Amino acid sequence: MRERTIVLDGFSKIYAMTGWRLGYGLFPHELAPAVARLMTNSNSCTAAFTQWAGVAALTGSQQPSEEMVEEFRRRRDFIVPGLNDIPGITCRMPRGAFYVFPNVTGTGLSSREVADLLLKEAGVAALSGTSFGAYGEGYIRLSYANSIENIQKAIDRIRQTLTSLPALSQPAGV
Numbered sequence: 001m002r003e004r005t006i007v008l009d010g011f012s013k014i015y016a017m018t019g020w021r022l023g024y025g026l027f028p029h030e031l032a033p034a035v036a037r038l039m040t041n042s043n044s045c046t047a048a049f050t051q052w053a054g055v056a057a058l059t060g061s062q063q064p065s066e067e068m069v070e071e072f073r074r075r076r077d078f079i080v081p082g083l084n085d086i087p088g089i090t091c092r093m094p095r096g097a098f099y100v101f102p103n104v105t106g107t108g109l110s111s112r113e114v115a116d117l118l119l120k121e122a123g124v125a126a127l128s129g130t131s132f133g134a135y136g137e138g139y140i141r142l143s144y145a146n147s148i149e150n151i152q153k154a155i156d157r158i159r160q161t162l163t164s165l166p167a168l169s170q171p172a173g174v
Contacts, residue, residue: 003028013097014065015057022046022054072098075144075151082155083142087168089158098145101129105138108167115140122157 010023021043025035076093079100083091088106104114111128118124118140125143129136144151162168 006031011054011057014069015054016068017050017053017057020050020053022050072144075146075148076100078148079142079144079151079155082152083158086155086159086162088162088165098143100142100144101139102142103138104140106168107162107165109165111137111140114162118158118161122154122161124154124157124161 005027007026008023009025011017011020012023027035075098080091080093083089083100083102088108089102089104090106091100091102094100104111107114109117111130115126115128118126126140129139129141132141142154146154
């Protein structure tokens with residue numbers, strides 16, 4: 001599959017260089033001229049200091065990144081069970097980044113309605129799953145790029161807000 005594979009990645013997450021717009025691509029050699037033309041015309045060139053920062057990130061100690069990955073793993077392992085404990089929500093364990101994509105169909109509301117309700121009533125920012133396409137209906141996206149304490153507050157607020165919904169406030173079978 002090597003001749004049919006394209007890999008695009010960046011430094012934003014693993015090296016905490018969000019907004020620096022530094023990335024790389026791995027692709028078949030014959031695509032290089034077209035990709036170079038596209039990049040030259042779409043964003044000119046990356047600033048020299050950003051390129052030097054990328055070199056430093058790649059050649060320096062990887063320990064800070066490893067520690068950051070472990071901390072995000074800890075946060076992920078905290079938020080998923082917390083969300084699964086809220087009536088109307090089910091959440092699978094994500095394998096990358098720092099987002100969860102819980103299923104909210106059990107609330108009886110659309111993704112947009114849940115996201116809006118959480119923002120207005122709970123003060124918790126969530127994106128409707130439909131922001132990622134039609135197949136995102138029934139899901140919301142939450143970030144866990146925050147402290148465990150703030151994640152706990154968000155879980156508590158989500159639980160309080162959703163359990164106040166008529167469909168979720170009564171015991172099953174009532």
